[in-house]
Amino acid sequence: MTAIRRPDDEIIAPTDVANLVFDSADRVNAFVLAGHLGPGGFVRPDGSIDLDRARTVLLPRAAAVPRFRQRADTSERVWRWREAAVDPARHIRVVEAASLEELCAGLLTTRLDHAYPLWEIVLVPRLGSGGAGIVIRIHHAVADGLASAVLVAALADTAPVAAGTGARHLEHVGAVRARVGQFRRVVAGPKVPPSALLGPTGGPRSVRFVDVDLTAFRAGVAEAGGTVNDGVLAAVAGAVVTTLSSLGENPPDSVAVSVPVGLKRRRGEGNAIGAALVPLPLGIDDRVERIRAIHASAGPAITDARHAGTFPPMRSRWMMRRFDRYSRSQRTIGLVTSNVPGPDSRIVFDTAPLLDMHGVGTLGGNVRISIVAASYAGVLGLGINTAAAIPADTLADALTKELTAIAAPDTHG
Incomplete structure (x- = not known):
């Protein structure tokens, strides 16, 4: 029996299908943005993380981005984005690490689970002097590097900036x-x-x-x-x-x-x-x-x-x-x-300033x-x-x- 397509399902664009194909166990096709956070909000003065507060603040902001609440369904001939629940434990988590470089290196060999929306925020407690670290990982099917930087701004305290999709145009x-x-x-x-x-x-x-x-x-x-x-x-x-x-x-x-x-x-x-x-x-x-x-x-x-x-x-x-x-x-x-x-200029997450940023x-x-x-x-x-x-x-x-x-x-x- 053919499944009835829900009205909120969307066919995955060819370029994004290609990025899903390009993803494999030995080549994780995701873009990473990493940086150090100063104290404020969910980053306590000693650099520890108030995880409950981080999820309370960041999850609604993430859910406001449509692609952050969709998963890639590749089970049928036509691949589609389908609405999916955001799992707080999976999408915003705390990981101990000696450095952001070490953490990013590990994440680049760990695939995002295609059964869930293809992004995550990893918070690193007590990294640096009285601060913490943040790593935001987004699959290339969701956003390229340029769009990822815009999506990160949508998670910040400032007014969200939507990624421009542009209009369809005929090719010469x-x-x-x-x-x-x-x-x-x-x-x-x-x-x-x-x-x-x-x-x-x-x-x-x-x-x-x-x-x-x-x-x-x-x-x-x-x-x-x-x-x-x-x-x-x-x-x-x-x-x-x-x-x-x-x-x-x-x-x-x-x-x-x-x-x-x-x-x-x-x-x-x-x-x-x-x-x-x-x-x-x-x-x-x-x-x-x-x-x-x-x-x-x-x-x-x-x-x-x-x-x-x-x-x-x-x-x-x-x-x-x-x-x-x-x-x-x-x-x-x-x-x-x-x-x-x-x-x-610097952006802030729940009043915690992002001190630096590397892609x-x-x-x-x-x-x-x-x-x-x-x-x-x-x-x-x-x-x-x-x-x-x-x-x-x-x-x-x-x-x-x-x-x-x-x-x-x-x-x-």
Whole structure:
């Protein structure tokens, strides 16, 4: 007997179906936002957590976001979002951890249960001096990194800001051609030579956070004629060279980085992201010249990605399954780096201020490095997620050095 569809059920958009397909036991497809909380509200003065109060405050706010009270039903031919009860014990919990990096690394290898709404808030007591920690994990089928930052604002004390869905629009034939060209570049573009950058990603993850003053960094990049995104990619390029050299490798002159690009959101989509392939000039030692080279290539690549729209495999469950298999042995994309703009001022949860914010992305296919740059309250925080084969501390230290040098060019040469 065919089940009667309730009027509040909604067909899952193709891009979100693809993100559900991309989720697996060895590749948790979720976006993570993590930060430290100061005392206030459910964070007691000693940093302990009043869990009952946290649930009382945060659950109604979460329930106001429609997708936070729906589960993904994949049991039938057509996948649907269905209304589901939010379980306080499952969705808002307390976990002891030595650091947010350690906790995030563990969560990135633990899948969200598809029988429930695909999000959770994890609170960490007594983390830092008189404070606590918070980790908000949201499946990519619910929201991409850009939308996740907006959803986090909906949980804060300030007035909720709804994620814009955008209107449906007809595509010009040029966009279809651009999308085909984009797909060809991913499949048949220049290959990454044998390197630690690509390979099996099973086993434990390592997460590291690094920070730089946003105003100083923006000014340093501007002196070289670049944008903040150009500066992040230039810093990543320098850090990759240092990391590969530490492993005894001779870094190639260039490697392609996949840069997620925000697209116009169609009705019902949680994920509205394209992908730009930007060549990272690993062979350029001078940071100013590196920024200029990236600026010359990144702008057109991002424009092309916006014109192309959704990456073709994201439009079909069948195509994504095939691309999933291909991605585990591909040699075109060397790493993934994304930029998530956050609030200019601090937000608070039940009067507890969020002191800092870092985003952490997933590792896809055989790519072993994912870096998310998130701006928040005047600081640019980078979240590094690496597979076991990458020396995380070496990469984080090198990235810190590169960011600092770009932010203070007169003192670092």
